[in-house]
Amino acid sequence: MKFDIAIVGAGVLGSFAAYHALKSGKKVLLIDASTKSHGATVRNFGQIVPSGMNLTLWRNLGRRSLELYRELSSLMPDALWQQGSLYVASSEEEAGLLEEMHEINRETDYSSKLITPTQCRERVPSLSQGYCHGGLLYPQEMSAESVLLMKYLWELLDDQPNLYFKKASPVTxxxxxxxxxxxxxxxxxxxxxxxxxxxxxxxLNQLFPHLLQTKQMQISKLQMFRTRPIEGIKIPGNLLTGLTIRRYEAFKSCPNYKNLSAPNVDPNYEKFGVHLLFRQSVDGSIIIGDSHEYFAARDTDTLSYEIHQEINSLMIDEANRILNLPHLNIDRIWNGYYSQENSRGVFLKSATENIHLATGIGGKGMTAGPALMERVIKGIFNEIPLEECLLDEY
Ligand SMILES: Cc1cc2nc3c(=O)[nH]c(=O)nc-3n(C[C@H](O)[C@H](O)[C@H](O)COP(=O)(O)OP(=O)(O)OC[C@H]3O[C@@H](n4cnc5c(N)ncnc54)[C@H](O)[C@@H]3O)c2cc1C
Structure with a gap:
């Protein structure tokens, strides 16, 4: 037997699975269909935000992932950095949720700081005065330039004597x-x-489709864009806004979440699942997004590939309401797709004693993926069926 484990797919999940298996001394085969990472892992914001995750399993995995990313960041400082996450409330009600969240963070020992609208604008000078009703800052959170991160991670893995990396090889x-x-x-x-x-x-329709295409599995299509570098605009770390506070799981634990009144926006924001996030790159360009359209995993033929101009307009209008930006010069627009398991938040299953599946992590793979795969690799080598390896914590 040549390899202790063969890992199929080298996105963030597969690559970190290989990373952990190597760390525990295993001989690893990593296989990807492509010559460079091209999936959701390089189409995202690169926001590493445990603050947005539900407060049990996923926030804990996010916190552990931050530690793992910190180990790597000295090797790749231009791909991974710590400048924090700022949530900005667009109303007094949302500001109230930020206060409640801050209290929950204090009780659960996760660092955060409430800041005033003036302090928000000191951090992000282009924030519109009329938009911002207060902020919650998580100084410990990180951002990634995902394309670079994956390039470096693949190079790092490629250099390991116990790993054979087979690219351009779709597994059939x-x-x-x-x-x-x-x-x-x-x-x-x-x-x-x-x-x-x-x-x-x-x-989901190539390997073990009968297992993967469950009722609980969906594919989500997201749309986002990158501006050309904008001079004089400074957005440190991750910037998350009012519609995000309403959308992210963590805030559903706030006592007054259920009392929120409907947001004062066009109903199409809800229809296309639009909420606004910003992350600036070193060159001054800004990634802005995103939107969500959902497709049943059982019916991937319905998955659309178009860029919707209507969604772009919604995002641009909201971006202009949040920030005082000069004319938005859009450089690139793209779609990203991820699979999402809706009951447990991830699809983990052992198809046989020694064949295991891990996917469906949804919109939290960059945040929770590295730590999740640490647990998965431990589970596999301790001979625990994958569906049981997180059972106590769902
Ligand atoms: C637009 C967008 C924004 C996002 N923003 C964030 C964010 O800010 N923070 C966050 O935490 N998460 C974010 N996410 C979610 C995150 O990107 C995903 O959860 C994560 O990348 C999923 O990783 P993966 O490894 O499962 O999949 P992928 O990155 O899609 O990788 C799968 C890999 O498997 C390979 N593969 C598939 N089938 C085969 C086969 N048969 N043989 C060989 N290889 C195969 C593919 O080539 C691919 O490289 C975002 C996602 C999108 C789309």
């Missing part, structure tokens, strides 16, 4: 045989390993 079949698991690629290559872990992102 995986079978448990008496002497191990056989992995076959469309290139004609065939590999044997003790365990196989499939981290196939939103590709």
């Amino acid at each position: 079949s995986i079978e448990e045989l008496p002497n191990g698991v056989e992995v076959r690629c469309s290139t004609g290559n065939k590999f044997m390993s003790k365990h196989t872990l499939i981290c196939c992102g939103h590709n």
Whole structure:
């Protein structure tokens, strides 16, 4: 047997699975269909925000991921940095939720700081005076330039003597045989390993589709854009806004969340799941998004590929309400897709004793993925079926 584990898919989940397996001394085969990362992992904001996650399992995984990212950040300071996350309230009601959240953070020992509208504008001078009713700052949170992060992570993995990285090799079949698991690629290559872990992102119709295409699995299509570098605008770290406070799981634990009145915006924001996030890159360009459209995993033919101008207009209008920006010169617009398991927040399953599936982490993969895969790798090598490895904590 050549490999202790074969990992199929090298997005953030598969790559961190390989990272942890190597750390525990295993011989690893990592296989991806592409020559460079191209999935959700490089199409996102790179906001590492445990503050937005539900307060039990996912925030804890986010907090552990921050530690793991910190270990890596000295090796890749231009790809991973700590400048915090600022949530800005657009109404007194939302500001009230930020106060409640701050209290919850104090009780759960997660650092945050309430700041006044003036302090918000000191941090982000372009914030509109009329928009901002107060802020909650998490100084410990991080941001990633995802394309660079994955480039460096792949290089780091490629350098490890115990890892064989097979790129440009779509896996077409995986079978448990008496002497191990056989992995076959469309290139004609065939590999044997003790365990196989499939981290196939939103590709749910190729390997074990009968297991992956459950009622609880959806594919979400997101749309976002990057501006050209804007001179004189400073947005440190992650900037999250009123519609995000209403959308992110963490805030649902605030006592007054259920009493929020409807936001004062066009109903199409709700229809397209638009909430506004900003992250500035080193060159001064700003990523702005996003929107959410949902498709059943069982019916991937309905998945649309178009960029909607209507969604762009909604995002641009809201961005201009939040920030005093010069004319937004959009450089690039793109879609990203992720799979999302709606009952537990992730799809973890052992198809056989030694073939395991991990995907469906939804919009939290950059935040919680590194720590989740640490647990998954531990579970696999302790012979725990994957669906049980987080059972106590859901
Ligand atoms: C627009 C957008 C914004 C987001 N913003 C954030 C954010 O700010 N913070 C956050 O925490 N999360 C964010 N997310 C979510 C996060 O990006 C995802 O949860 C995460 O990237 C999912 O990683 P993955 O490894 O499961 O999938 P992917 O990154 O899609 O990787 C899957 C990999 O598997 C490979 N693969 C699939 N099938 C095969 C096969 N048969 N053979 C070989 N290889 C195969 C693919 O080539 C691909 O490289 C965002 C997502 C999007 C789309």
